[in-house]
Amino acid sequence: NRVGIGTITPAYKLHVNATAADTTGQITSYFRSADTDYSRICIDSTAAADTQVSFMNLGATKWSVGNEATGDSFHISTGYGPFDSDNPLVITSAGDVTFSGNTSLDGGYIMGNESLTSADNGGSASNTIPLSIITNMNGLLRATLADGSTDGQVKKILCTGYSSSYSLIIVISSASWTGGGVGAVTFTAAGTYINLVWTNSAWWIIGASSAGISFS
Numbered sequence: 402n403r404v405g406i407g408t409i410t411p412a413y414k415l416h417v418n419a420t421a422a423d424t425t426g427q428i429t430s431y432f433r434s435a436d437t438d439y440s441r442i443c444i445d446s447t448a449a450a451d452t453q454v455s456f457m458n459l460g461a462t463k464w465s466v467g468n469e470a471t472g473d474s475f476h477i478s479t480g481y482g483p484f485d486s487d488n489p490l491v492i493t494s495a496g497d498v499t500f501s502g503n504t505s506l507d508g509g510y511i512m513g514n515e516s517l518t519s520a521d522n523g524g525s526a527s528n529t530i531p532l533s534i535i536t537n538m539n540g541l542l543r544a545t546l547a548d549g550s551t552d553g554q555v556k557k558i559l560c561t562g563y564s565s566s567y568s569l570i571i572v573i574s575s576a577s578w579t580g581g582g583v584g585a586v587t588f589t590a591a592g593t594y595i596n597l598v599w600t601n602s603a604w605w606i607i608g609a610s611s612a613g614i615s616f617s
Contacts, residue, residue: 417429452467453484464477465477472494474493476491476492487501512555513531514550515554517545517571519545521540523539524567526542531557532558535558536560536561536563537562537588541569546572547574554599556596556604557594563591571586575602575604577604578606586616592613594608595608
């Protein structure tokens with residue numbers, strides 16, 4: 402009930418063993434279609450189960466790619482097993498893409514995961530990597546931005562609401578304008594922002610509002 406190519410003891414429904422002499426141009430298996438529209442190789446599950454293609458080395462599975470059945474999303478994961486939302490790459494059927502780690506683009510733009518931590522009496526800091534949206538409309542906000550983890554990582558902080566009745570201060574653990582020591586960014590108006598990049602062990606300013614923001 403099994404087919405073996407290059408083996409007389411197939412362990413699977415289709416089992417192919419190729420020697421170095423059997424491999425031409427580093428190709429072990431080759432499929433070709435004369436269809437002028439498109440051609441496919443299909444992996445189907447008769448149950449509501451994930452379908453995967455796994456890549457192995459010396460018998461150990463390193464990566465798996467495929468469809469997550471419940472959410473109908475494309476995943477790249479390490480190892481094998483049912484796909485999960487924390488896999489290194491998830492693409493939904495709507496085209497939304499989620500990376501579980503830092504994302505490096507050619508040129509050094511890195512979207513990190515450092516968020517603002519706050520101690521306040523009503524202000525808020527909402528984080529969407531790499532953006533933080535802050536406001537003190539309901540009370541003071543004093544939030545802290547921790548050190549980055551990778552050179553080139555960026556952090557954007559946007560103030561969407563400001564009340565002169567309360568203070569709004571972002572403490573920077575390692576600020577370039579203090580020589581790498583603790584610094585502070587004070588917001589005094591809504592619609593203000595600061596863009597930071599982590600390099601040389603400090604957050605550097607790469608853009609900020611011309612008014613309504615100060616540094617100390």
